[in-house]
Amino acid sequence: MKSRRTPMVVLGAVIGLVSMASFRSTPASLTLNTVAPNNTSAIASTVSNAPATTPSTRRAGSTSPTIAPPPTSPATTRSATGSTVNYNFGTIAVQVTVDGTKITKITVPSLNDGGNYRSQSIDAMAIPVLTQEAMSAQSANIQSVSGASYTSAGFAQSLQNALTQLGI
């Protein structure tokens, strides 16, 4: 892949990450890493059943276990900080924490976006989205997110680097 890199394009590090995740496992039931809501029971009582779901949803749903599969190796919590990467608006370094091979936490200890209002506002919007995208991409094997406004190859490159340091 690297040999095809050109100055004008950025390789899809997020996609690469997703592809790796997809080869690793395809769990039937997944838990999204998420901030606990204030009131989870509110969701249970308000989820409405649609008149009908797609046949594939029904078929898959009827066979899926309700608990996530156990980890295949003893879980050990480790973390690493990826290299500082240049991105559209400055530099970024991403820290990742893993439990075994599962990402449990992503933080951004180093961010230099030039301090101007525009890049700050984009970053304020982007970082939670990027974190969410990376976490959910790992667990849900998805290629993109609708409703999220921005992704950054810089974020993904630093994340990839941190994962490589951890041998993942």
Place this chain on the structure above:
Amino acid sequence: MKAATSETIWTMRREEEVMGTVVVLDLYADSSVTSDALAPSLRAAIHELHEADRIFSTYDPASALSRVGAGTLDLANAPRVISDVLELCRDARELSDGWFNPWGLAGGADLMGYVKGWAAQRALEHLRAGPARAAMVNASGDLVCYGGPRTGELFRVGIVDPFRSDSLVALVDLHAALATSGTFERGTHLIDPSAARADLRLASASVSGPDLGMCDALATALCVAGEEMLAVIESLAGYEAFIVGLGETRQWTTGFALAGVTDDNLSVTM
């Protein structure tokens, strides 16, 4: 990339700052296709986005649309695409029972909401004409694609939870376009329904279908119209919708390509 399948597909991502946001173009190519071979279609796609920005910008007083609005440029002398988009917006207004209305605000028509999806769709068509086996364009959270990550697979995407920006409310198999409108872009982490604007009846609305411009318009209309408009979407051939209410209720049309929804334990059922 680890070779778990016999297919060797590589990916290329381009992020382009345009139309007041960042548009992400993901190309999937066979190993026999070089980045040089992909470059012309990628250039054409990006040019399309910047052309749309140049012509339709409401921030730039020198844009053709601004000048039409100001009365200093006749529509007849303006780029043809302005008439085309106006016509498409009229169609969208009609199909949405008047809920999508770019003429609703003072100061002339604001077409940028429609144009973003329209331009992303046109950009994708340039990629489709090129050697990439599959591609996805993400215009600020509105998605359009052809093909899938591997042969026989569709792209699978998530819809952001409007109440928790770092989680998803649903997983969707992407056949073509998917647009999501809602409150999440305000940057609030949790939304108090009582504080929601009276003219916004849903937390978020996602519409899938063959054309991203129309999906975007219909999603916007749904957010304003509320769940009663689901029946309108249901009646439109090719278009489907998934909505999240202000009380976190979730509803979707019968044909929506749902691959999973989060349950009360916030786990995704596949």
